[in-house]
Amino acid sequence: MGLVHAEIKLTNSEDIGVFKRGYIKEEDIRHETVTALVDSGAYMLCINEHIKGQLGLSVVDSAQAELADGSIKQVDIVGPVEIRFKNRRCSVDAAVMPGEAEVLLGAIPMEDMDVLINPKSQKLIVNPENPYMAKKSLK
Numbered sequence: 001m002g003l004v005h006a007e008i009k010l011t012n013s014e015d016i017g018v019f020k021r022g023y024i025k026e027e028d029i030r031h032e033t034v035t036a037l038v039d040s041g042a043y044m045l046c047i048n049e050h051i052k053g054q055l056g057l058s059v060v061d062s063a064q065a066e067l068a069d070g071s072i073k074q075v076d077i078v079g080p081v082e083i084r085f086k087n088r089r090c091s092v093d094a095a096v097m098p099g100e101a102e103v104l105l106g107a108i109p110m111e112d113m114d115v116l117i118n119p120k121s122q123k124l125i126v127n128p129e130n131p132y133m134a135k136k137s138l139k
Contacts (some may be wrong), residue, residue: 004038004117006085006124008105010047012055013080013091030055034103038117038124041068042106045081045094051103052078052096065095075097086126088113088134113138 011031018024032054057078065075079093083105090112105124114127114134115118127135 002121002122004122004124005035006038006105008036008103009033009044009084009099010051010055011082011084011133012057013082014058015056020063035084036103036105039104040107040110040117042104044106044108045083045092046097046101046104047078047081047094048097048099048101048103050100052076055109057081057094060093063095081136083109083113085113085115085124088115088126107133 009031010033015024015029019026019029025042032051034051059076059078061077063075063077064072064101066072077093077095078096080091081094082089082091090109092109092112110124112134114130115124116127117123118125129135
């Protein structure tokens with residue numbers, strides 16, 4: 001199977017809350033549509049420094065992250081970030097990778113949105129068993 005990419009919309013979740021309370025206009029909500037590498041081997045959403053700045057995300061933590069090459073890197077954790085794909089959404093924290101690193105959509109947000117990798121078409125798809133609404137496993 002080759003690499004799978006998907007177009008996702010990332011939004012500063014704090015901006016959504018501020019808008020809902022009437023302090024900013026809807027057009028002031030910071031968001032960006034990006035092409036992400038769908039990586040079920042990664043746990044979380046990974047963004048780069050540029051996207052962190054564009055969305056105005058706050059650092060909420062710091063963590064050691066093991067990269068694909070086995071190296072360990074100290075990274076900022078930012079958030080919350082809303083992710084939208086087709087008719088699905090979730091809100092997560094994101095690890096910030098240096099420079100212009102590729103955005104990675106990991107297993108946790110994929111599970112939360114109830115989306116799957118279709119190996120035949122090499123695309124991210126909404127779970128066909130639940131096409132209209134994400135099914136959450138609470139067990």
